[in-house]
Amino acid sequence: MGFEITKELLEDVKGYIDTSNNKSLLALFEEMHHADIAEVLDELSFDEAVFIIKLLDSETTSEVLMDVDDDVREKILQKLSAKEIAEEVEELDSDDAADIIAELSEERQEAVMSQIEDEEHVKEIEELLAYDEDSAGGLMAKELVQVNENWTVLKCVKEMRIQAEKVTRVHSIYVTNDKGTLKGRLSLKDLLIASTRTPISEIYIPKVDSVNVDESGEEVANIMRKYDLEAIPVVDNEGLLLGRITIDDIVDVIKEEADKDYQLAAGLVEDVEADDSILELTKARLPWLILGLFGGLGSVVIMEGFESAMNSYKELFFFTPLIAAMAGNVGVQSSAIIVQGLANDNVKGSLWKRLLKEVGLSLINGLVLGVIVIAVAPLMHLSLQFSLTVSISMLCVIIVASLIGTFVPIILDKRGIDPAIATGPFITTSNDIFGIFLFFMIAKAFLPF
Amino acid sequence: MGFEITKELLEDVKGYIDTSNNKSLLALFEEMHHADIAEVLDELSFDEAVFIIKLLDSETTSEVLMDVDDDVREKILQKLSAKEIAEEVEELDSDDAADIIAELSEERQEAVMSQIEDEEHVKEIEELLAYDEDSAGGLMAKELVQVNENWTVLKCVKEMRIQAEKVTRVHSIYVTNDKGTLKGRLSLKDLLIASTRTPISEIYIPKVDSVNVDESGEEVANIMRKYDLEAIPVVDNEGLLLGRITIDDIVDVIKEEADKDYQLAAGLVEDVEADDSILELTKARLPWLILGLFGGLGSVVIMEGFESAMNSYKELFFFTPLIAAMAGNVGVQSSAIIVQGLANDNVKGSLWKRLLKEVGLSLINGLVLGVIVIAVAPLMHLSLQFSLTVSISMLCVIIVASLIGTFVPIILDKRGIDPAIATGPFITTSNDIFGIFLFFMIAKAFLPF
Numbered sequence: 001m002g003f004e005i006t007k008e009l010l011e012d013v014k015g016y017i018d019t020s021n022n023k024s025l026l027a028l029f030e031e032m033h034h035a036d037i038a039e040v041l042d043e044l045s046f047d048e049a050v051f052i053i054k055l056l057d058s059e060t061t062s063e064v065l066m067d068v069d070d071d072v073r074e075k076i077l078q079k080l081s082a083k084e085i086a087e088e089v090e091e092l093d094s095d096d097a098a099d100i101i102a103e104l105s106e107e108r109q110e111a112v113m114s115q116i117e118d119e120e121h122v123k124e125i126e127e128l129l130a131y132d133e134d135s136a137g138g139l140m141a142k143e144l145v146q147v148n149e150n151w152t153v154l155k156c157v158k159e160m161r162i163q164a165e166k167v168t169r170v171h172s173i174y175v176t177n178d179k180g181t182l183k184g185r186l187s188l189k190d191l192l193i194a195s196t197r198t199p200i201s202e203i204y205i206p207k208v209d210s211v212n213v214d215e216s217g218e219e220v221a222n223i224m225r226k227y228d229l230e231a232i233p234v235v236d237n238e239g240l241l242l243g244r245i246t247i248d249d250i251v252d253v254i255k256e257e258a259d260k261d262y263q264l265a266a267g268l269v270e271d272v273e274a275d276d277s278i279l280e281l282t283k284a285r286l287p288w289l290i291l292g293l294f295g296g297l298g299s300v301v302i303m304e305g306f307e308s309a310m311n312s313y314k315e316l317f318f319f320t321p322l323i324a325a326m327a328g329n330v331g332v333q334s335s336a337i338i339v340q341g342l343a344n345d346n347v348k349g350s351l352w353k354r355l356l357k358e359v360g361l362s363l364i365n366g367l368v369l370g371v372i373v374i375a376v377a378p379l380m381h382l383s384l385q386f387s388l389t390v391s392i393s394m395l396c397v398i399i400v401a402s403l404i405g406t407f408v409p410i411i412l413d414k415r416g417i418d419p420a421i422a423t424g425p426f427i428t429t430s431n432d433i434f435g436i437f438l439f440f441m442i443a444k445a446f447l448p449f
Numbered sequence: 450m451g452f453e454i455t456k457e458l459l460e461d462v463k464g465y466i467d468t469s470n471n472k473s474l475l476a477l478f479e480e481m482h483h484a485d486i487a488e489v490l491d492e493l494s495f496d497e498a499v500f501i502i503k504l505l506d507s508e509t510t511s512e513v514l515m516d517v518d519d520d521v522r523e524k525i526l527q528k529l530s531a532k533e534i535a536e537e538v539e540e541l542d543s544d545d546a547a548d549i550i551a552e553l554s555e556e557r558q559e560a561v562m563s564q565i566e567d568e569e570h571v572k573e574i575e576e577l578l579a580y581d582e583d584s585a586g587g588l589m590a591k592e593l594v595q596v597n598e599n600w601t602v603l604k605c606v607k608e609m610r611i612q613a614e615k616v617t618r619v620h621s622i623y624v625t626n627d628k629g630t631l632k633g634r635l636s637l638k639d640l641l642i643a644s645t646r647t648p649i650s651e652i653y654i655p656k657v658d659s660v661n662v663d664e665s666g667e668e669v670a671n672i673m674r675k676y677d678l679e680a681i682p683v684v685d686n687e688g689l690l691l692g693r694i695t696i697d698d699i700v701d702v703i704k705e706e707a708d709k710d711y712q713l714a715a716g717l718v719e720d721v722e723a724d725d726s727i728l729e730l731t732k733a734r735l736p737w738l739i740l741g742l743f744g745g746l747g748s749v750v751i752m753e754g755f756e757s758a759m760n761s762y763k764e765l766f767f768f769t770p771l772i773a774a775m776a777g778n779v780g781v782q783s784s785a786i787i788v789q790g791l792a793n794d795n796v797k798g799s800l801w802k803r804l805l806k807e808v809g810l811s812l813i814n815g816l817v818l819g820v821i822v823i824a825v826a827p828l829m830h831l832s833l834q835f836s837l838t839v840s841i842s843m844l845c846v847i848i849v850a851s852l853i854g855t856f857v858p859i860i861l862d863k864r865g866i867d868p869a870i871a872t873g874p875f876i877t878t879s880n881d882i883f884g885i886f887l888f889f890m891i892a893k894a895f896l897p898f
Contacts, residue, residue: 035675157641164638169679188637189613192606225704226484228697230618230679247696248677254700255674258707259789265714266785266872267778274790275797278810285782286814292778293818296771297825303767304829310763317759317766318752322745324770325881328777329716329741329874333734336715340708341723348724361727365735369742376746380753423715425778432774 003036010043017048022055034060038067046072050079062091065100074103082108086115093168094121095141095249098128128243136220137213139253140234140243143167146174147200149183154196156186171231174241175204182233182241184208210235213242217253222345224250260420261343265336267292267425288425295429299324299436306440309449315382316443319390320436326369326394327401327435328428334358334405335423342413343420354406362402366395385447393442397435404431452485459492466497471504483509487516495521499528511540514549523552531557535564542617543570544590544698547577577692585669586662588702589683589692592616595623596649598632603645605635620680623690624653631682631690633657659684662691666702671794673699709869710792714785716741716874737874744878748773748885755889758898764831765892768839769885775818775843776850776884777877783807783854784872791862792869803855811851815844834896842891846884853880 016025029037029052037056041049041064049068053061053076065073065088077085077100085104089097089112101109116122124142131137145163147156156173164170173186184206194203210233211220224232230247256271263271267288272281299320309316341347347354370391377387405427409419443449465474478486478501486505490498490513498517502510502525514522514537526534526549534553538546538561550558565571573591580586594612596605605622613619622635633655643652659682660669673681679696705720712720716737721730748769758765790796796803819840826836854876858868892898 033676035677161641164641170637188619192610192613225697225700227482228484230696247679247700248674251674251696251700251703254703255707258704258711262707262711262714262785262789265711266781268782268785272786273793273795274786274803275795278806278813281786281810282813285779285810286817288782289775289778289814289818290821292774293771293821296768296774297822297829299770300764300767300829303770304764307763310759310766314756314759315749315753317769318749319745320766321748321752321770321773321881321885322742324774325741325745325777325877326738328774329738329877330734332715332873333717333737336711336717337721337723337730340711344722346722346724354723357727361730361734364727364731365738368735369738372739372742373746380746380749424781428774428778432770436770 003033003039005039005043009040013040013044013052014048017051025052025055029056029060034063035067037064041068042072046075046079050076053080054084058087059091062088062096066092066096073100077103082111083115085112089125090116090118090121093141093143094124094128094243095139097121098125098138099133101125102129102133131213134217135213136211136215136217136234136245137242139217139220139249140213140245142243144174144233144241144244145170145172146176146241147186149175149177149199149201149204151200152196153191153194153198153200153203156200157191157196169231169246171244171246172208172233174208174233174244175200176241180241181239182208182210182235185233208233211245212237217250218257218343219345220245221250221253221257225254257343261339261423264418264420265332265339265423292425292429295433298433302433302437302440306444309440309443309447312449313386313443313447315386316440316447320439323390323394323397323435323439324432327397327431330362330365330398330401331405331427331431332423334402335409335419335427338406338409339419339423342409347410351407351410354410355403358402358406359399362399363395366398369398370395389443389446392446393439396442397438400434400438401431404434452482452488454488454492458489462489462493462501463497466500474501474504478505478509483512484516486513490517491521495524495528499525502529503533507536507540511537511545515541515545522549526552531560532564534561538574539565539567539570542590542592543573543577543692544588546570547574547587548582550574551578551582580662583666584662585660585664585666585683585694586691588666588669588698589662589694591692593623593682593690593693594619594621595625595690596635598624598626598648598650598653600649601645602640602643602647602649602652605649606640606645618680618695620693620695621657621682623657623682623693624649625690629690630688631657631659631684634682657682660694661686666699667706667792668794669694670699670702670706674703706792710788710872713867713869714781714788714872741874741878744882747882751882751886751889755893758889758892758896761898762835762892762896764835765889765896769888772839772843772846772884772888773881776846776880779811779814779847779850780854780876780880781872783851784858784868784876787855787858788868788872791858796859800856800859803859804852807851807855808848811848812844815847818847819844838892838895841895842888845891846887849883849887850880853883 041052049072065076089100092100101112104112113122143166145160145167147159160173174182175184175186177183184204185208186200186204190203209227209229211223213234213236224247231244233241234243234245236242260271268284269287270284272284303320338347373391374387408422412422413419490501498521514525538549541549550561553561562571592615594609594616596608609622623631624633624635626632633653634657635649635653639652658676658678660672662683662685669681673696680693682690683692683694685691709720717733718736719733721733752769787796822840823836857871861871862868
């Protein structure tokens with residue numbers, strides 16, 4: 001294993017393109033996996049990438065197109081004619097084909113579709129385009145091996161050979177009745193062992209996991225992960241077999257969901273990579289920074305309101321960043337646990353119980369941290385009264401911050417909004433403001449200013 | 450699809466256990482998937498869970514044991530005798546069996562191993578135990594379908610039937626020479642189509658992806674994801690076929706890695722779930738909070754050092770939490786992008802180029818944010834000199850924060866330390882301190898105090 005893009009390789013490719021040395025290019029790419037070719041294309045200039053796509057046969061380039069970065073694909077598609085795109089699409093399974101088509105403008109979609117020769121493929125793509133791309137319908141492919149419960153093993157094997165030609169990976173064989181309703185599955189192992197005249201109805205496994213076509217991709221991922229499935233059939237409300245989802249697409253869903261949540265928690269609004277352009281990175285980073293800035297300006301205003309405390313207790317202002325940081329950290333911790341729990345579908349029990357738990361947890365954390373402050377205070381020449389005040393208000397801030405961190409995501413989730421946006425800078429910023437305000441309010445109650 | 454644990458179900462189960470109604474329990478669990486049974490067990494008391502494990506047959510319970518929460522499994526294993534554990538282990542594939550054995554104390558490991566009847570299974574488990582659990586060796590199973598290149602299709606199918614009995618899922622059929630060196634793979638599809646007398650050497654695919662036994666689990670996941678593989682053979686340095694890794698285990702690796710990185714970014718030191726006990730949650734949350742507290746105390750000391758500024762420029766202290774927040778947000782953004790890039794293996798190019806890019810990016814972000822501050826300043830009755838000072842020092846703080854966020858993970862990674870620890874509270878806290886110090890230093894240079 002181990003394909004690595006080297007400087008030499010890139011220079012070779014660029015050199016061959018410059019001199020239109022097609023023979024060497026073809027020889028070079030012939031032995032390469034399409035995912036590796038895609039990696040090379042990501043490193044080339046846009047014109048060079050188009051040159052390669054037009055040079056290689058569409059059986060290869062269709063797969064390469066699925067593997068290049070989204071922005072590279074978008075640009076390449078713009079440079080290809082409707083006929084050329086249709087040729088790529090014809091090589092792809094229905095799910096990938098629909099993904100490519102969905103990226104085109106409506107006019108181009110029609111132009112490309114009219115150029116596809118295989119009418120069944122067109123019908124399949126049109127069906128898939130109608131589903132939400134994040135639903136089971138948007139993830140499934142129409143290609144699968146489907147046998148009738150009334151067939152014999154012999155007929156089944158014969159039909160399978162024909163169907164298998166069109167299917168990249170066989171996985172389970174789905175058994176349906178005459179209407180097309182999913183009845184069960186047939187294991188390849190059982191098929192290998194059974195005699196040729198056995199009817200399928202005798203050897204198929206009547207239990208089969210399936211998902212509804214409207215199920216969310218995240219839920220499909222949870223089901224496939226839980227039950228260790230490599231493919232799952234998709235059915236409509238009547239149980240009719242519509243397609244199947246394979247684990248390789250679900251692996252991408254899991255990875256993308258995880259990356260998205262991670263980026264939201266880190267305050268990035270778009271899917272960016274370290275090697276994206278400065279402009280793309282700015283677009284991803286600036287929005288949360290601006291939110292953070294306005295949050296910070298809010299806390300400036302709050303502190304101005306407590307300006308009078310400065311005469312007698314200037315240390316309060318030295319402690320403000322600490323309080324804000326604790327509020328932020330606690331909030332992010334609470335929200336991360338809840339957001340992950342919601343995504344994995346394991347947040348159970350009543351809201352009241354959760355509230356009590358968060359308060360209990362915050363009490364323990366807050367007491368430990370408060371004791372540390374009181375213990376350290378003499379070294380910093382702070383009075384007991386002052387350090388007690390800081391500790392008590394820190395305790396309150398931690399409780400409030402953890403409640404905000406826990407319940408904002410839960411509320412968002414109940415309203416159908418992705419709770420992952422309520423992590424990172426959102427929670428930090430709002431907790432900064434609440435924390436600083438609470439800190440000064442409590443200090444005011446305990447200290448004479 | 451859709452198994453849901455209901456209150457009624459749990460009450461039924463608890464009731465049957467109380468009245469030792471084994472018949473009803475067996476009937477209830479008979480139709481359930483082992484992953485669902487595991488979910489039920491997670492909700493029961495520990496004694497109830499052990500009762501169920503002892504009641505059901507080991508074919509089912511061995512799989513259930515793999516699916517329950519780690520802490521539940523640990524407790525159940527403590528209550529089972531060496532003989533009982535051996536019975537569970539005998540039902541499991543070698544990789545799962547080794548995982549269970551690895552969780553036992555050394556004495557118990559020996560006791561259990563001596564009770565396993567299948568000597569080959571013992572040998573396989575012992576081999577697997579020798580590998581690092583995060584390596585390809587630690588992830589692979591010994592069960593696979595392996596055929597000799599010198600066999601015919603007929604002999605191959607015969608041998609496969611025997612081997613397939615032991616293998617849960619067939620996936621690819623691996624082709625080796627007489628020495629056991631991996632030569633290629635055989636697709637089930639090709640096997641279905643070929644005539645029985647064809648020699649395997651004529652129909653096998655000589656290209657097969659494989660990973661070295663010492664490769665890290667994360668790297669195996671990257672390879673399988675990139676090439677859309679559902680199983681990958683594992684070889685030693687000489688190319689000898691040792692085992693294979695299946696995608697269901699890799700899905701878990703991807704999910705666990707993502708969860709771990711997310712939790713580290715959120716300041717959680719252990720893998721916790723929303724439904725864990727308060728003690729477990731405290732253990733996960735308190736360490737970073739204590740670090741944050743000491744960081745905050747550090748910034749208190751820094752601000753004390755600039756106490757003299759309070760007479761003429763008290764607003765500086767109102768702006769400190771804002772500066773700290775910006776430093777934290779920028780640092781987390783930068784580190785998240787790099788940590789994700791390192792995990793996905795797409796951080797390329799020289800460090801110098803990356804440095805220039807981060808500075809450029811920070812300049813753009815810092816300028817935009819600085820302009821906002823200057824624009825808003827008159828509304829807050831701040832002088833132009835003051836708002837300019839804040840903007841310039843904020844710009845510097847953002848540049849430094851983004852450099853710390855970018856290069857600390859890179860340095861950690863180069864030293865073989867998981868860069869993911871340098872996200873979240875670690876970066877926020879260190880950037881708070883650096884940011885506040887820098888802010889006052891620059892302010893001192895521009896403002897007379």
